Amino acid sequence: MIIDLVCKMEIDEEAASYSLNYDGKDYFFCSEGCMEEFTRRPLDYVESV
């Protein structure tokens, strides 16, 4: 399991339909809304790890 950094939900990375690569790292999301939100302000979420 992996955490969707936008909504903080646990998601199954195998089943996740929404993912992107940012700064060389893969990120997974529960929904298109969370993925879009991440692309708007990635630093807000990456730095919170």
Added chain:
Amino acid sequence: MCRFLGYLGSEILLADLISNPANSLIRQSYKSKERSEPLNGDGFGVGWYSPAISNEACVFTSITPAWSNRNLLNLAQHIRSPCFFAHVRSASPGMVVSESNCHPFRQGRFMWMHNGTIEGFSSIKRRLRHSLTDEIYQTIEGTTDSEHAFAVFLNLLGRHTEKLGAVDLASGLVKTIRQLEEWAYEAGIKKPSVYNFAVTDGESLVTVRYVSNPQIEPISLYFSNRGKYRYREGKFEIVESDSVQSGIIIASERLTDDRTSWTRVAPNHVVIINSGLDVVVQLLPNVRVS
């Protein structure tokens, strides 16, 4: 568009939510940080519960701007409650500025607030009204999309609302959004809706941050850490506290400078706060009709 906030927890002074903090709701009404157009001067409303007196909320609304209403500023220093809703309004073009159009709306045990736009409201209004029971139809006093959405919510909730909990309110919200989307689809509305809803019965509080098209940024919405909201050394802060002395704030904008005390609600997620102040955040199921 408008700004709103809600509070659920141990008793708090209204002024500590709407006028004392650095980015209080009243400050947001004339100097909003997260809107392109910073004035929210088309009225305001506050609603609160006094559980010892009634399980229904008391609501005070006015069409004057919140920042210049001395009655509001004075009352706020003297009202304590375990549950508040507060709203400053910036009327959508064409919407009437009147007290009956000021949020929060109240019906029975419930209070309701909305900011944003239900796209194509005038085109779906007839269908919407037609779906309501006579009883609920007759409660509509104003002309806003917000109050009409509240009527849809109450209608979908059904008659027996005494034993409903936070999860039931959340499912009512989801059904409401789905129904609005269905009507919009039937009416051929292509433009996406962008809005946030909040509802409470004084014991639970549920809010949703919604946008029909996930590629568009929804209206800002936050919730605070569970904790005690206090004033110290000239600043408001949210500090950890036992469950007896704590609360949770939902707000269009953070009320304190400390970003770590606030969580931005993810787009198309529902925040469910129950009477024990447990917070659950859920992805909104697919509500779009296509």
